[in-house]
Amino acid sequence: MVIKRIDNDKCNGCRICVDACPMDVIRFDEENNKAVIKYATDCICCYNCEEDCPTGAIYVDPLRDPQVPPAW
Amino acid sequence: MAEKRLKTDVLVIGGGLAGCFTAVTARESGAEVILAEKNYCGKTGSSHYARDIMIFKEEWGDNFGEWMSQFDMIGEHIINQEWAEIILRESYPRFRDLVDWGVPFYLNDEFGDTSTGLVSYAIGSPAPEEEPFRYAFRKTKYRKVGKVAKYGERHKMMIARRKVLKSGATIIDRIMLTDLIKKNGRVIGAAGFHTVNGDLYFIEAKAVVIATGCLTFRGAWHGCRSNAGEGVTMGYRAGADLSGMEFGYGMYVVSDCDTVTIDGPIAEIGAKKDRVTNGLGEEFMDDIPHIPTNILWPIEVHKGNGPIYHEAYGMDREKFKDALDKYNKTAEGPWIEMLDRAGLDIFKDRFQQYMGFVGSTWAGGLLINTNCETTVPGLYAVGDAAGTDYTGPTYSALGSGMCSACVTGYRAGINAAKFARESIQLEASPEEIDSLKNTILTPLERKSGFQPDHVLLRIQQTILPYEVRMVMHGKRLEAALTMIDFFKEHFLPRMQATDSHQLRNVHEIRSMIAGAEIMLRTALFRTESRGWFFREDYPRRDDKNWLKWVRVKQDEKGQMQLSTEDVPRKWQGDLSLPYEERYPLQYGYGEEA
Ligand SMILES: Cc1cc2nc3c(=O)[nH]c(=O)nc-3n(C[C@H](O)[C@H](O)[C@H](O)COP(=O)(O)OP(=O)(O)OC[C@H]3O[C@@H](n4cnc5c(N)ncnc54)[C@H](O)[C@@H]3O)c2cc1C
Numbered sequence: 001m002v003i004k005r006i007d008n009d010k011c012n013g014c015r016i017c018v019d020a021c022p023m024d025v026i027r028f029d030e031e032n033n034k035a036v037i038k039y040a041t042d043c044i045c046c047y048n049c050e051e052d053c054p055t056g057a058i059y060v061d062p063l064r065d066p067q068v069p070p071a072w
Numbered sequence: 073m074a075e076k077r078l079k080t081d082v083l084v085i086g087g088g089l090a091g092c093f094t095a096v097t098a099r100e101s102g103a104e105v106i107l108a109e110k111n112y113c114g115k116t117g118s119s120h121y122a123r124d125i126m127i128f129k130e131e132w133g134d135n136f137g138e139w140m141s142q143f144d145m146i147g148e149h150i151i152n153q154e155w156a157e158i159i160l161r162e163s164y165p166r167f168r169d170l171v172d173w174g175v176p177f178y179l180n181d182e183f184g185d186t187s188t189g190l191v192s193y194a195i196g197s198p199a200p201e202e203e204p205f206r207y208a209f210r211k212t213k214y215r216k217v218g219k220v221a222k223y224g225e226r227h228k229m230m231i232a233r234r235k236v237l238k239s240g241a242t243i244i245d246r247i248m249l250t251d252l253i254k255k256n257g258r259v260i261g262a263a264g265f266h267t268v269n270g271d272l273y274f275i276e277a278k279a280v281v282i283a284t285g286c287l288t289f290r291g292a293w294h295g296c297r298s299n300a301g302e303g304v305t306m307g308y309r310a311g312a313d314l315s316g317m318e319f320g321y322g323m324y325v326v327s328d329c330d331t332v333t334i335d336g337p338i339a340e341i342g343a344k345k346d347r348v349t350n351g352l353g354e355e356f357m358d359d360i361p362h363i364p365t366n367i368l369w370p371i372e373v374h375k376g377n378g379p380i381y382h383e384a385y386g387m388d389r390e391k392f393k394d395a396l397d398k399y400n401k402t403a404e405g406p407w408i409e410m411l412d413r414a415g416l417d418i419f420k421d422r423f424q425q426y427m428g429f430v431g432s433t434w435a436g437g438l439l440i441n442t443n444c445e446t447t448v449p450g451l452y453a454v455g456d457a458a459g460t461d462y463t464g465p466t467y468s469a470l471g472s473g474m475c476s477a478c479v480t481g482y483r484a485g486i487n488a489a490k491f492a493r494e495s496i497q498l499e500a501s502p503e504e505i506d507s508l509k510n511t512i513l514t515p516l517e518r519k520s521g522f523q524p525d526h527v528l529l530r531i532q533q534t535i536l537p538y539e540v541r542m543v544m545h546g547k548r549l550e551a552a553l554t555m556i557d558f559f560k561e562h563f564l565p566r567m568q569a570t571d572s573h574q575l576r577n578v579h580e581i582r583s584m585i586a587g588a589e590i591m592l593r594t595a596l597f598r599t600e601s602r603g604w605f606f607r608e609d610y611p612r613r614d615d616k617n618w619l620k621w622v623r624v625k626q627d628e629k630g631q632m633q634l635s636t637e638d639v640p641r642k643w644q645g646d647l648s649l650p651y652e653e654r655y656p657l658q659y660g661y662g663e664e665a
Contacts, residue, residue, distance in 0.1 A: 019112040022120075022298040024246070024267050024573050039573055041525055044290065044297040045330035047406055048115060062410035064330045068292050069529075071322070071426045071538040072373045 002043035003050075003060050006035050010057035017049035017058060075272045080106040080242075081492035082485075083262060083277035085249050085303055088117025090455025090477035090484075091283030092232040093166070095241040097485025098281075103492050105241035106275060110248035110267060110576065111298060114233030117285050118456065119477065121295030121405065126471030127167050128160040136160070145656060147464030148603045149645040150619060151435075155462040158442060158483075159476045166478035173235040175228045247273055250302060250579045251508050252280065252310040252451070253500045259310055259450040260498045263508040270572035272512065274505060278492035279450055281484050282307055282438055286456040287587040289535050290528065290580075292428030293323040294330065294405070300580035301431065301587045303457045307438045308586065312446040314624045315459035316436030318594035319605055320541050321467065322366055322427035324382070329414040331407045334423055337399050338384045346384045349422075350377040366466075366604040367659045369427055370542035374608075383422040429536050431587065432456070434473045435463040439623065444484035447625075450495070452488050454480040461621055465603030515578045521568030524577035530559060531581065535588050544595055545608045553592045560585050590632070594622050597634050606659070613655060619644045 003025060006017070013033040018026050026049060027038040035057075043060075050058040082098040084091045087109030095107040107113060114120075128134050136157075143156045236243060249264035253274070261276040287301025308314055324333050338346045350356045350372050357368055369380050389396075400406045411418055438446045438453035440460060446453050453459070455477035462468070462476060515521070534555045535541060540548055564585055569575035600614035601607050620636040627633050645654065652658070 019245075020115045022111045022116040024111070024576065027268070042573075042577070044294065046121070046294055046297075047410065048120075051406060052115075062329050062331060062414045064292070064326075064328060068290070068428075069533050069536050070292065070327065071370070071429060071536060071542065072378055 002040050002045065003037055003058065005059050006037060007057040007059075008034055010055045011035055012055055012057075014054060016052050016054065020048040020052045022046060022048065073270045073272065076274070078106060078244075078273065078275045079497065080104045080275065080277050082106075082279045082281060082488045083108065083275050084241075084281045084283055085262060086117065086283035086285060086455075086457070087111075087113030087233070087236075087243065087245075088283060088285050088455060088477065089119035089122075089229070089232060089474060090285075090457075090481040091117075091281070092229070092236050093169075093478050093481025094281050094283055094452075094454055094485040094488065095236045095243075096239045097482050098489040098492075099236075099239040099241040099485075101486050101489035103279075103489035105239075106277070107236060107241055107243045108247040108249055108262075108264070108273075108275065109243065109245050110264075112245045113236070113243050114227075114230040116298060117229070118296040118299065119232075119285075119474065120229045122474050124471040124474070125163075125167060125170075125478075126469050126475040127163050129164045143463070143468045144643075144645060146466050146468050146603070147462075148466070148613065148655060148657075149464075149615075149643070150461070150602065150621065150639050151464040151468070151643070152461035152621075153643045154442060155460040156468070159460075159462055159472065159479050162479045162482070163475045166475065166482055169482070170228075170478065174231050244273075248302070248576050248579065249273070249275070250306065250512055250582075252306050253504060253508065254310055254448075255498045255500065255504070257449065258498065259448055261500060262306070263505075263512060265512060265572060265575065267572055267576045270516075270575070272509065274500065274508070276497060276500060278495045278497055279452060279488035281444075281452040281454060281488050282446075282457045283454045283481065284457045286430060286434070287432040287437075287583070287591075288430050289532055289584050289588070291322075291430060291532065291536050292325045292330075292426070293430055294325075296430060299456075300583045301457075302579065302583040303453070304432065304437050305583040305586040305590075307446060307448070307451060307453065307457075308590065308624070308626055310448055310451065311626060312448045312451060312453075313439040313459075314437060314590065315439040315621050316461050316464075317432060317459075317590050317624055318598045318622050319433045319436050319465045319603070320429060320431055320591060320595075321433045321604065322370075322429040322542060324369065324380075324425045325428040326411075326416075327379075327424040327426060329411055329416055331405070331410050331414075333425065334382055334384065334407075334411070334418055337396070337407050337411075337418055346382060349381045349383075351379055352377055366427065367542065367606050369425075370538040371606070371659070373426075373538060374543045379424050380426065381422045382425050384418055387419050389417070389419045427538060427542060429538075429541055431591065433463065434467060434476065435459065435461050440480070442483070443487040444480055445487065445491075450491065452484045454484045465605040512579075513575075515567050515569040516572075516575055518566070518568040521566045522563045523568060523570075524574055524581055527559060527563045527567060527581050528577070528584075530555070530563070531584050531588060534559075535591075541591065541595065543606055543608055546596060546599075547609075549592050549596045553589065553596070556585060556588045556592060560589065590624055593632060593634065594624055597622055603657075604659075613651070615644075615647060615654075 284303025
């Protein structure tokens with residue numbers, strides 16, 4: 001489905017997930033020095049962010065988003 | 073919001089493998105290079121998710137004639153054999169380049185290039201005799217014709233990024249280019265914006281290389297969903313010819329889990345035992361493997377025999393534990409882990425699957441000559457964005473997408489650098505700049521309007537159902553076209569972007585609408601069936617009329633012009649053969665069923 005959460009306590013502000021996102025879903029909150037989910041509906045479930053996060057702060061839900069109409 | 077003006081010799085648009093190759097080669101040929109990527113170069117593009125690369129090497133016993141005849145048979149006699157030969161012959165040198173860049177490949181002593189110990193068939197993959205390419209044969213047997221090297225490395229594109237930077241080229245990330253700048257009939261740069269901070273970008277260049285990948289509708293298949301074909305459609309608007317746009321492709325995906333497929337994991341973990349069944353529980357594919365699912369599955373569904381199930385059997389999870397862990401770490405993705413998370417067991421469950429329609433194929437796109445020049449001076453195209461017709465209406469070999477990205481990228485790098493050396497930079501006129509600014513930014517200025525997610529869903533509902541672009545029919549193509557025309561006339565001019573992120577979405581949708589129209593019109597135009605291209609109303613190959621390529625271009629008045637070019641006689645194969653022999657890959661469509 002989509003990226004569900006970035007755990008604030010675990011996020012170390014490294015920005016790796018921000019770069020890793022091919023859909024610009026994750027943005028960086030400069031004030032709090034944390035990555036934030038900004039455009040969840042554009043998530044394409046590629047798992048880049050979760051895979052690359054060095055602290056395991058990100059969780060992506062793999063259930064397919066019903067928004068994409070299936071071929072049949 | 074600032075306005076940035078940059079200048080360079082060669083501008084590369086898109087930072088997948090083809091773009092990286094172009095940038096490195098152009099830089100090493102002496103040109104100043106800027107590579108603009110709408111995401112972060114090194115983490116994106118289909119290239120980031122792909123694993124296998126095709127290598128042809130006579131020293132390994134590969135036979136050129138045999139490879140070409142396979143390409144030709146699978147491509148059903150309308151492939152561009154000149155390009156196919158170039159891609160084959162240059163596959164090994166480009167593979168060596170990747171190795172020099174530091175991209176690791178699985179090591180396999182038995183099948184590998186033992187002199188260097190670098191090349192490879194992945195450890196734990198099926199024996200090459202059984203599955204060199206997962207070719208699609210219905211009535212013929214597999215034949216081993218070559219090797220495929222596998223990327224085991226998830227971060228190969230980061231290695232490519234570092235190579236680009238080391239070469240001295242400049243990378244600008246999060247820059248989405250949307251329109252080409254033209255003067256005196258020549259492309260002299262491109263315009264776009266920063267998707268995060270909204271800054272406008274005008275980049276003037278002596279040569280522009282389109283490396284934006286395939287054209288997709290953000291369908292169900294992962295990995296390429298961020299490619300909406302902007303490069304292809306901006307080239308089209310600049311007057312360049314396109315080729316092969318009627319040939320789309322799909323990939324089968326698990327319905328319940330946003331995961332590519334279970335085929336990859338099954339193949340990878342060593343003991344490939346799987347079956348595909350229809351709604352009646354029948355194994356309708358005989359022993360046909362996977363690539364032709366593109367057309368066989370939709371046809372089965374169309375007969376009323378859906379849905380389609382795919383399952384692995386006779387395997388023991390514990391036994392393959394190590395192989396599974398290894399697979400999770402490949403470039404393709406953590407599929408097994410995600411299946412687990414979704415509560416699905418690859419060893420026990422039967423998976424319902426369907427085709428995720430992608431869009432333009434590896435060989436369809438901006439028509440290029442063997443120097444990778446498009447039909448518009450100053451404009452080049454590479455990789456999935458290029459139209460080389462090397463595979464025709466199918467996919468000729470697993471690993472050839474990556475391979476052709478490297479080969480075309482390398483050639484374009486050399487030729488674009490040469491073109492830049494020999495030309496002077498033309499200045500964009502202030503009127504042109506103003507007009508582009510307008511085109512790019514207007515959606516941001518609207519106070520209300522149609523939102524991107526609304527229009528995206530409409531496009532997907534129109535183009536993704538199997539009965540539109542998989543099992544095609546003139547009437548249904550017309551119907552879809554009616555809707556796309558409506559989106560173009562009604563939604564597009566009224567779309568609103570609330571910020572720079574949504575502006576990106578609007579411009580992707582603008583490209584999808586143009587791309588959908590091109591794909592539907594070209595599909596209507598080709599009144600026959602061939603390879604994966606299946607027209608229910610014209611269910612046979614028509615050698616008399618359609619040993620041809622379909623070309624599209626936009627004329628001066630903005631009208632779409634369709635035309636054909638004959639496949640040279642010498643590439644048409646033996647026309648005296650009976651139909652069944654000429655086309656051994658029978659997909660069971662129409663009268664053949
Ligand atoms: C999941 C998956 C698995 C695959 N597996 C294999 C495989 O195993 N073997 C194989 O040979 N092929 C495989 N393919 C196909 C192969 O990946 C492609 O043929 C190849 O990577 C194309 O490279 P490219 O550089 O042309 O395009 P891409 O890698 O798609 O790169 C295009 C880049 O352009 C950028 N871009 C797009 N629009 C713009 C714009 N407007 N402005 C700026 N930048 C833009 C994109 O963000 C992207 O980074 C696979 C494809 C997918 C999707």
